[in-house]
Each structure stands twice: as structure tokens, then as C-alpha cells.
Amino acid sequence: MKFIYKLGLLAIGFAMLATLLIPLNAKANAPQTLQMHSQNGDVWDLQYRLNQMGYYTSELDGVFGYHTKRAVMQFQEDLDLAVDGIVGTQTWKSIKANSYSKAEVTHLARAVYAESRGEPYEGQVAVAAVILNRIESKDFPNSVAGIVFEEHAFESVSNGTFWDEPNATAYKAVDDALNGWDPSLEALFFYNPDTASSTWIRSREQTVKIGRHVFAE
Known part of the structure; x- marks a missing residue:
């Protein structure tokens, strides 16, 4: 009986662990949202793509500053997206559909x-x-x-x-x-x-x- 009881606890433990891991994995696979003050390789890629399309003409520095936000907002306006200067899922999708890395x-x-x-x-x-x-x-x-x-x-x-x-x-x-x-x-x-x-x-x-x-x- 003790053995069966321990197996039951072990199964519950694995189930709880799996439940905890699902949102973590989903978050890890979600597109990176970029906005003012973001600093990473995704920002560099964003600037590179915006430059390729003629929206961004400043230095490619990987820092989401004023010029990057202005470029994003102009892109969003031209493609009838929500003009908020934030690169979320829909803006990323549109940018990648119209540019190359x-x-x-x-x-x-x-x-x-x-x-x-x-x-x-x-x-x-x-x-x-x-x-x-x-x-x-x-x-x-x-x-x-x-x-x-x-x-x-x-x-x-x-x-x-x-x-x-x-x-x-x-x-x-x-x-x-x-x-x-x-x-x-x-x-x-x-x-x-x-x-x-x-x-x-x-x-x-x-x-x-x-x-x-x-x-x-």
C-alpha cells in the first residue's frame, strides 16, 4: 500500500510540474515584444529590416530609441496597424512578411x-x-x-x-x-x-x- 501511495504522489508531482512548465514554454516560444528601451539582438534585426524597407536610417545599434519608435509607427500607419510604436505579434508578422533578415x-x-x-x-x-x-x-x-x-x-x-x-x-x-x-x-x-x-x-x-x-x- 505504501508503494502504491508513493507512486500516486509521484504521479501528482509530475502532473503539477507539467502544468507549471506549459506556460513557461509557451512564453519562451512567443514572439519577442519590443518597445522603447528594449536592447537585444531582436532590436538589431528590427532596425535592419526597417532600414531595408526605408523606414529607419539611423545607426543599427540594437537599442530601441526614439528613431526606432518613429520608424515602427510609420510602418504601422502605412500598413493600417495599430499605431502604438510597440512591436508585438501582429507588427512583427507584418515586418517579417515585408522584409528579409x-x-x-x-x-x-x-x-x-x-x-x-x-x-x-x-x-x-x-x-x-x-x-x-x-x-x-x-x-x-x-x-x-x-x-x-x-x-x-x-x-x-x-x-x-x-x-x-x-x-x-x-x-x-x-x-x-x-x-x-x-x-x-x-x-x-x-x-x-x-x-x-x-x-x-x-x-x-x-x-x-x-x-x-x-x-x-
């Missing part, structure tokens, strides 16, 4: 550099635009990493050249593509007709040829 921009620059170094600048912007166009398409993954690392999508990932350090030109090409320039004319694919062996890719309707690359729908 530094890691994502770096992935884009790596892809541009690996796939189109030596190509005309316009062609490098077009490669970045193709990746962004795929993200917007229902036929492809909806993230930079999902596009870039999709199996057999980019030869540079397969042969390892994707990890070469991109130059400033590649980053500038990404920036221009993010700002809406699309020399590919809404293409979803690109290839070098001198080396491409796939008859399928050659069957795609072409949009434009820039340098050695053909861009296609």
Missing part, C-alpha cells in the same frame, strides 16, 4: 555571387530577382533558404561554390532586386544555353537573355 540577404548574395559572378551587373540583379520571384510563386518554397537549398535547384549549392564569400557587387544586386528591380522580367528560371543539357529547361518560354544567361518563365 541579414542571414537571408547573405544567402541571396551568396547565390548571386556563385551563380553569376562575371556576368553583367543587370544579369546579377536578375538572378536575385529570380529567387525572389520563386518565393512569391505558389510552385516553390516560400523562403530564401527553401529556394536556395531545394534539391538540385542551384549547381553552386551542389558543388560548394555557394559558400564562397560574396563581394560588394553581389550585395548591391540583391539590394536592387529587393527594391523592385527585375531585369529578368518575372522569370522563375535561368540557365546558360552553352552548358545546359536539360531539354526541359530549354522548353521554358524565354523572357530575356542577359550576358550568358537566358531567363525563362
Whole structure:
């Protein structure tokens, strides 16, 4: 009987512990709310994204001050959100839906550099635009990493050249593509007709040829 009684107490103890842990885990997984005087890496990410969209032009310092709040409020006003200068769940969701993190921009620059170094600048912007166009398409993954690392999508990932350090030109090409320039004319694919062996890719309707690359729908 004592053994059964101890087992019962032990079960009750585990149940109480689980009850206590549920709100703690839920809180840990919840989006970080940012407001005046917040100071952490999330603030830096916020400033980076707001800068990318043209709302924040001050130093990226990871401190939520007056200029950051003004930028947040302008963003909220433009997207018809509650204009309170606080970055809660809904504001975070909208900001992330309209911008890219530094890691994502770096992935884009790596892809541009690996796939189109030596190509005309316009062609490098077009490669970045193709990746962004795929993200917007229902036929492809909806993230930079999902596009870039999709199996057999980019030869540079397969042969390892994707990890070469991109130059400033590649980053500038990404920036221009993010700002809406699309020399590919809404293409979803690109290839070098001198080396491409796939008859399928050659069957795609072409949009434009820039340098050695053909861009296609």
C-alpha cells in the first residue's frame, strides 16, 4: 500500500510540474515584444529590416530609441496597424512578411555571387530577382533558404561554390532586386544555353537573355 501511495504522489508531482512548465514554454516560444528601451539582438534585426524597407536610417545599434519608435509607427500607419510604436505579434508578422533578415540577404548574395559572378551587373540583379520571384510563386518554397537549398535547384549549392564569400557587387544586386528591380522580367528560371543539357529547361518560354544567361518563365 505504501508503494502504491508513493507512486500516486509521484504521479501528482509530475502532473503539477507539467502544468507549471506549459506556460513557461509557451512564453519562451512567443514572439519577442519590443518597445522603447528594449536592447537585444531582436532590436538589431528590427532596425535592419526597417532600414531595408526605408523606414529607419539611423545607426543599427540594437537599442530601441526614439528613431526606432518613429520608424515602427510609420510602418504601422502605412500598413493600417495599430499605431502604438510597440512591436508585438501582429507588427512583427507584418515586418517579417515585408522584409528579409541579414542571414537571408547573405544567402541571396551568396547565390548571386556563385551563380553569376562575371556576368553583367543587370544579369546579377536578375538572378536575385529570380529567387525572389520563386518565393512569391505558389510552385516553390516560400523562403530564401527553401529556394536556395531545394534539391538540385542551384549547381553552386551542389558543388560548394555557394559558400564562397560574396563581394560588394553581389550585395548591391540583391539590394536592387529587393527594391523592385527585375531585369529578368518575372522569370522563375535561368540557365546558360552553352552548358545546359536539360531539354526541359530549354522548353521554358524565354523572357530575356542577359550576358550568358537566358531567363525563362
